[in-house]
Amino acid sequence: MPFVVAIDGPAASGKGTIARAIAAHFGFHHLDTGLLYRATGVKGGDPVTAARGLMPDDLSRPDLRSAEAGQAASRIAAIADVRAALVDFQHRFAARNPGAVLDGRDIGTVICPQAQVKLYVVASDEVRAVRRARELNCDPADMLVQLQERDRRDSERAAAPMRPADDAVVIDTSDMSIDDAVATAIAAVDKARR
Numbered sequence: 001m002p003f004v005v006a007i008d009g010p011a012a013s014g015k016g017t018i019a020r021a022i023a024a025h026f027g028f029h030h031l032d033t034g035l036l037y038r039a040t041g042v043k044g045g046d047p048v049t050a051a052r053g054l055m056p057d058d059l060s061r062p063d064l065r066s067a068e069a070g071q072a073a074s075r076i077a078a079i080a081d082v083r084a085a086l087v088d089f090q091h092r093f094a095a096r097n098p099g100a101v102l103d104g105r106d107i108g109t110v111i112c113p114q115a116q117v118k119l120y121v122v123a124s125d126e127v128r129a130v131r132r133a134r135e136l137n138c139d140p141a142d143m144l145v146q147l148q149e150r151d152r153r154d155s156e157r158a159a160a161p162m163r164p165a166d167d168a169v170v171i172d173t174s175d176m177s178i179d180d181a182v183a184t185a186i187a188a189v190d191k192a193r194r
């Protein structure tokens, strides 16, 4: 069975940074599942039809990383039929050899509950807002409001709410450098592979 690393957590906590580093270190494939929801959100029209019809080109749109795309993603991500339309793609990705790293909100709980490693990456709201504001060149105070709104929507929805799996290792990156956060994550994967 291929090795799966599931990484979940709130917005801008460092999931993608850790996921990319783990994939590079172990030679695994990486899927940023947030892109599926962002691409669905920005496509417009009926979200369920948009999710069912996602094409590779939709995932390489240059505007997917914007704050607007993040908000649009979190609104359509609450629709159970949208989530259902994206399950097969994620399962096929998770079955790739020699292993796969998927990051999102429900990977350890819903998409890959069998994952050999589950990480739940967190950081304080303020730290996350500063990090994302720097990336998008916008005001940290505005970003804080947006991230908190998105986190609330993601954790309070009925369909696959954001939460740590019972067996997830929680990594708080608030006071960690990227190198320290990555080393902590690699150690968790090494432990599971022994």
Ligand SMILES: Nc1ncnc2c1ncn2[C@@H]1O[C@H](COP(=O)(O)OP(=O)(O)O)[C@@H](O)[C@H]1O
Residues within 6 Å of the ligand: 009, 010, 011, 012, 013, 014, 015, 016, 017, 018, 131, 132, 135, 173, 176, 177, 178, 179, 181
């Ligand atoms: N431990 C860390 N220390 C400082 N900055 C970080 C750390 N982890 C991630 N970052 C930065 O914070 C921003 C958000 O990280 P990212 O990995 O994209 O988060 P997520 O995938 O959870 O949204 C990026 O600019 C990234 O370089």
Ligand SMILES: Nc1ccn([C@@H]2O[C@H](COP(=O)(O)OP(=O)(O)O)[C@@H](O)[C@H]2O)c(=O)n1
Residues within 6 Å of the ligand: 010, 011, 012, 013, 033, 034, 035, 037, 038, 070, 073, 074, 075, 077, 103, 104, 105, 106, 107, 150, 154
């Ligand atoms: N597995 C996932 C991934 C993302 N999402 C949704 O998609 C939005 C954008 O996800 P993202 O991972 O790209 O966001 P960031 O953490 O990078 O800011 C989230 O706020 C969630 O609403 C989800 O519901 N389930």
